[in-house]
Amino acid sequence: MFTCSHCKNEFCYKGDVSEAPAFCPTRGSSADRELERYDEEDRKMARAAAIVEGRYYGMLTRVEEIMEFALQMGYHHIGVGFCGGLMAEAKIFVDILRANGFQVDSIDCKNGSVEKTLMGVDQNDFVHCERADERMCNPAGQAEKLDAAGCELNVLVGLCVGHDSLFIKHSKAPVTVLAAKDRVLGHNPIAAIYTADSYRKSLYHYVKNREKIAELKSKKDHEL
Numbered sequence: 001m002f003t004c005s006h007c008k009n010e011f012c013y014k015g016d017v018s019e020a021p022a023f024c025p026t027r028g029s030s031a032d033r034e035l036e037r038y039d040e041e042d043r044k045m046a047r048a049a050a051i052v053e054g055r056y057y058g059m060l061t062r063v064e065e066i067m068e069f070a071l072q073m074g075y076h077h078i079g080v081g082f083c084g085g086l087m088a089e090a091k092i093f094v095d096i097l098r099a100n101g102f103q104v105d106s107i108d109c110k111n112g113s114v115e116k117t118l119m120g121v122d123q124n125d126f127v128h129c130e131r132a133d134e135r136m137c138n139p140a141g142q143a144e145k146l147d148a149a150g151c152e153l154n155v156l157v158g159l160c161v162g163h164d165s166l167f168i169k170h171s172k173a174p175v176t177v178l179a180a181k182d183r184v185l186g187h188n189p190i191a192a193i194y195t196a197d198s199y200r201k202s203l204y205h206y207v208k209n210r211e212k213i214a215e216l217k218s219k220k221d222h223e224l
Contacts, residue, residue: 045174048072063093066176067100070153079151080106081142081167083181086158093157093178105149109137109159139167147172158187 002025011020017027038046052060052068060068070078078097082090090106097104116126116136126134139159146154156164156177168175182189196203
């Protein structure tokens with residue numbers, strides 16, 4: 001059982017794990033063993049990421065870091081897989097990339113226009129239950145189409161939880177994230193963590209209360 005999140009000493013940062021607990025994932029390891037995990041392309045990416053971090057620490061926005069990472073890697077063709085709800089943001093991001101000389105392909109999450117019930121989604125679980133049909137998100141299609149277009153790096157802009165996982169699973173090109181979907185917090189999901197011990201203590205009891213939350217959603221749908 002690894003519990004690095006609760007470590008008070010961060011032995012791995014210090015380079016000395018002699019006093020680390022037996023379950024520390026760095027104990028019994030070695031630099032040679034860890035480096036074996038990385039092929040040459042992985043090492044190139046790791047070096048580029050470290051250069052961006054160290055050379056521009058605290059200076060660049062994530063938009064700029066994505067461009068700098070691409071330049072360090074020699075990537076010129078960038079794919080953007082975005083949620084239709086963030087089309088305006090995706091457009092600006094694509095315009096920025098193109099203004100900086102990158103070739104860009106972008107694909108909406110609803111590409112393919114597949115009806116949700118074909119994936120086994122019940123109408124009661126539609127976003128808009130009053131509709132007879134609703135189009136599903138198609139992250140596998142996004143990833144495969146961007147790969148087919150020759151994109152060297154794919155960037156996710158606001159895909160839903162799970163849809164982002166499917167995109168990453170299906171993408172042959174490396175994937176990074178510009179924005180993570182959070183409809184409640186304006187796509188700033190870490191805000192829930194910052195307020196977990198104040199305004200959002202309910203986070204600690206979500207699993208116990210999830211059925212009540214679903215009932216509220218159902219009640220709201222029927223009132224519309």
